[in-house]
Amino acid sequence: MTDGAATSVPTILPWQQSLWERLWQVRRSDRLPHALLLRGPLGTGKRLFAGVLAQAVLCGKNDDQGLPCGRCQSCRLFEAGSHPEYLLGEPEEDAKTREIKVDTIRELTSREVLTTQTGGRKVIVVDPAHRMTLAAANSLLKTLEEPGAKTLLLLISEEAYRLPATVRSRCQSIDFPLPPPECARSWLRQNSGFADPDLLLGLAGGAPFVALQYADPEIQSARNLALEEFVRVFQGEQDPVAIAERWLEIDRVRLLDWMAGWLLDVLRLQIGSSSQNLINPDQENLFQGLAKQVDSKLAYRLLDQVLAAKSVADSTVNPQLMLEGLLIDWAEER
Numbered sequence: 061m062t063d064g065a066a067t068s069v070p071t072i073l074p075w076q077q078s079l080w081e082r083l084w085q086v087r088r089s090d091r092l093p094h095a096l097l098l099r100g101p102l103g104t105g106k107r108l109f110a111g112v113l114a115q116a117v118l119c120g121k122n123d124d125q126g127l128p129c130g131r132c133q134s135c136r137l138f139e140a141g142s143h144p145e146y147l148l149g150e151p152e153e154d155a156k157t158r159e160i161k162v163d164t165i166r167e168l169t170s171r172e173v174l175t176t177q178t179g180g181r182k183v184i185v186v187d188p189a190h191r192m193t194l195a196a197a198n199s200l201l202k203t204l205e206e207p208g209a210k211t212l213l214l215l216i217s218e219e220a221y222r223l224p225a226t227v228r229s230r231c232q233s234i235d236f237p238l239p240p241p242e243c244a245r246s247w248l249r250q251n252s253g254f255a256d257p258d259l260l261l262g263l264a265g266g267a268p269f270v271a272l273q274y275a276d277p278e279i280q281s282a283r284n285l286a287l288e289e290f291v292r293v294f295q296g297e298q299d300p301v302a303i304a305e306r307w308l309e310i311d312r313v314r315l316l317d318w319m320a321g322w323l324l325d326v327l328r329l330q331i332g333s334s335s336q337n338l339i340n341p342d343q344e345n346l347f348q349g350l351a352k353q354v355d356s357k358l359a360y361r362l363l364d365q366v367l368a369a370k371s372v373a374d375s376t377v378n379p380q381l382m383l384e385g386l387l388i389d390w391a392e393e394r
């Protein structure tokens with residue numbers, strides 16, 4: 061997941077500071093709801109925030125800002141990943157569908173588990189919550205309706221609209237929007253060592269943790285190679301089926317994001333948008349060339365297909381067939 065890996069140093073991101081302060085005030089006055097839905101685009105730091113919140117709730121020696129002390133037994137267990145009162149429900153690693161199964165939720169929310177051993181708080185995280193099967197969501201519903209007195213449920217989701225309304229309505233939603241660009245830029249400059257944070261942020265649609273991944277030279281060159289292949293397929297110089305097969309190596313959601321960005325840049329240049337507004341400003345010449353050759357109807361249609369493919373990218377769709385379909389359309393209908 062590209063949303064800020066768990067860290068042992070409990071810190072709050074600059075753009076989440078005021079959210080943290082508000083939430084901790086609520087917690088201090090003992091009014092923290094028993095279930096929170098942390099929702100917003102990928103790469104804004106929801107998981108980092110959830111981790112600090114979980115550690116803070118479990119720690120008994122929070123500092124003035126409510127941050128966990130990092131030294132008590134609870135914090136040491138949390139940081140070692142072995143806190144008995146911290147439970148994480150996520151998709152099984154090898155599962156093709158990447159769903160969160162009903163058994164996983166049942167295990168987390170069984171009566172024995174909810175009766176905490178130490179008499180303290182318990183934190184249950186479901187991540188990404190929209191990957192729960194309907195049966196899993198229904199099973200969680202029982203806990204949402206009758207939570208243990210000291211249980212805090214944290215649901216994390218990039219696509220909260222996919223959760224059943226019954227689940228959503230029993231959680232308090234907290235939005236994690238994209239940070240203000242200047243805030244993201246200065247954070248990225250400090251954390252990536254990359255000279256051009258604007259390029260990274262542009263490619264990442266403004267999401268700092270996605271941008272941080274793009275600072276990785278390997279990902280940069282993977283993107284450049286895929287773009288080259290995309291153009292060559294359009295020119296009829298490379299076989300769409302072979303490229304579809306090679307693209308299976310690339311993370312599916314990332315690849316579809318790239319394709320959407322390329323098609324958007326073609327369309328933007330076709331309507332005379334300035335190069336400053338491009339998602340891929342470093343490839344302006346290439347896109348200027350494509351914009352002259354590509355039929356905008358084809359670009360719009362392919363963009364629709366790419367976005368539709370992205371919305372089901374988590375499910376059982378055959379990725380090879382999906383990519384072949386996109387690339388064959390792209391190659392044949394110019």
Ligand SMILES: [Zn+2]
Nearest residue numbers: 119129132135
């Ligand atoms: Zn502590």
